[in-house]
Amino acid sequence: MAGYILRRLLATIPVLVIVAVLVFLMLRLTPGDPAAVIAGDNATTEQIALIRNRLGLDQPILAQFAIWAGNLMQGNLGESFFFKKPIGELIIGRIEPTLSLAFATMLIAISVAIPLGVLAAYKHGSWIDRVVMGFSVMGFSVPVFVIGYALIYVFAITLGWFPVQGYQPLSGGFGGFLHRLVLPAVTLSVIYIALIARMTRASVLEVLSEDYIRTARAKGQVERKILFRHALKNAAVPIVTVVGIGIALLIGGVVVTESVFSIPGLGRLTVDAVLARDYPTIQAVILLFSGVYVGINLMIDLAYSLFDPRIRY
């Protein structure tokens, strides 16, 4: 197992290198000039050129890449063109809101979706099954921002139960932290509830027709134990895969949700950096996201062996 983990970790290096090169090149090839953005409407060509020089953007792309890669190897992500702060510091300041949102979202999604999926499979063909599947289709189809606005209208504006926007750090008190996190987390969880519930239903349904389930029933096992101990555990591998993919997809989801709810997380940082053509920040954030993606994939692979003893690395 240790050897497998080491091999997988080593395999992430070329992946991250390819991501770094691609991101760097794509940013340089897409239209946009941070110097022109900084200079403003009144700036002369000379002033823009001077700013470009200060930012090092007048150097050949290869030289720019070499400087960036050299700094990266030393653990230095560089300095933001706009914020004038080390990017590492910017990212650290934004991790808590994003992680909190992601964790709360997945917690809600898993705790709601898995029981729903199991129930739908158990009551296959009934109205419960149809309601769960209907919700699932709706969850896929309605964009996150629409769900967000609808929830805000009902629970924040009409009922006044939750704040419209904003984030309170955990250090400011758990009550306030949770109060501000509920709406965005519920908003973002809808799509994952849909995804996971549907996959759970399909997997459990398949397992429920297996011989060992019939045997368990014949032995007089209670249905709850059959469902959650025998069926769900054997249906877990595809569910874990979907949950893992869901966590990775969350990276995209938080961008929209953080914007709608004004949460100062990594998603907002990414949007701000892209709009301002803040190259060093975009590069660092995408590299971080790629690392997270690779890490989650590794964890999913390792989790398989927990649910299916036949899988060994």
Add this chain to the structure above:
Amino acid sequence: MAWRLRSLVAAAAIIAGASLAQAQTTLKVVMHSDVKIVDPIWTTAYIVRNHGYMIYDTLFAMDEAGNIKPQMVEGFTESPDKLTYKFTLRDGLSWHDGKPVTSEDCIASIKRWSAKDPVGQKLMTFVDAITADDAKSFTVKLKSPTGLLIFGLGKPSSNVPFMMPERVAKTDPNTQISEFIGSGPFVLKQDEWKPGDKIVYTKFKDYKPRAEPASGLAGGKVAKVDRIEWLAVSDQQQAVNALLAGEIDMIEQPAFDLIPLLKSDKAIKLWNYNPLGLQYTMRFNHTQPPFDNPKIRQAVTYALNQKDFLEATVGNPDYYNACKAMFVCGTQLASEKGMEGLLESNFKKSQELLKEAGYDGKPIVLLHSTDLQSLTNLGPVAKQLLEKGGFKVDMQSSDWQTVVSRRVRKDPIDKGGWNLMQTSWVSADILNPVMAGFFNASCDKAAFGWPCDEQMEKLRDDFAREPDAAKQKAIAEAVQMRWREIVTHVHLGQYNVPIATRTSLTGILTAPAPVFWNVEKK
């Protein structure tokens, strides 16, 4: 027993009194943008200018009527030949770190500002020397008289000549400052500033406001709230929701389509705080055909009309003004001289001019920004009007930052170049021919579009040299007449965006920029 009861009541009163004294008033505001940069000389971004007004002060300032009044300056003397000006600072001015403001600080600040700002650059061509007489006074000696000195030092919009401590002001103007100490009515709470989340200011307790009442950007800057938080809310609908729910106190620039929603709520008040507002503008690339031909540029002035642009972008006549005066309606230099027959969508005349000029029918590239709500609808209107006027238009849509990066390129059209783009200017930035950057016709040294016209440059120089207001107006009109010939750009109408607040807020000042002194929260 009675004694105990009295003691308890007294103790409760003391506690209540103490907590009342400690009660802080906090203003939560959504500005038009997040503050990422905090050097108002390094960038012209309006959000940074607004930040500048929070923590810095100015030597002079524009009042509500548009007059330049002393601000940090107690007074000044002018020699009879108008070549020597002696300025004396007010008593009690201090930086946020407690050190006194000195004339050396002001000289260094003027120099840094003038290295970046177009008015400052022009002003410096007249300046022979700036010297400190003592800690509180300094002298400016001019080579020849100019009306730009006092106006420049009281320039209301980007770049504003904000005063900074000498050690900060000595920073290279092309490098961002790293210390944010001003002498203005509010202090930046650096430990609480989180770009992308919020920027926080607190009242500067040692600020000495002028005795006069606040007027525009001038007068007594009395901070009436203890703490101000500018929250970064990028979603307009969410900002409005937060204001309606009472989570925030103010939105600086609510979207026009959401204003009816705000108007329908009795707890919300709209303030038309900046009657001069903004001006939509179309810019030509003078280096590329067909707009290297002045006759073809003239054709555009006949094809367009302002009302169509304003209707499409603003929609509500309460907030727009079809105004042909290039130096903004409602100002001292406002005039419609030279504008007869223009901007009335006379398509026949436009087509005639195109025929005379030999326009070959090649499509012109119009850069169209799609992500800034205030600009998005300009492109389709321009395309339609220009096509009716005989042009063929290739409208290329992209996000604003792509437009910004393309507009500085002089490349031919087939290599990513451009012919036309549209933007919007804060009116306070275009009040005369020197500060209005699009009149600069100094070829390569001009702003993007690069118009080239010696006569226009001479008129702008004449304006800078002229200290007399009546003569300045005559020159401004001559500039407009020359503009009619060479057409550096086209103005597409004025509009203003109201501030929306909860009714608990009072004291919003009428000014060219949103400022927070005098604002009270009940």
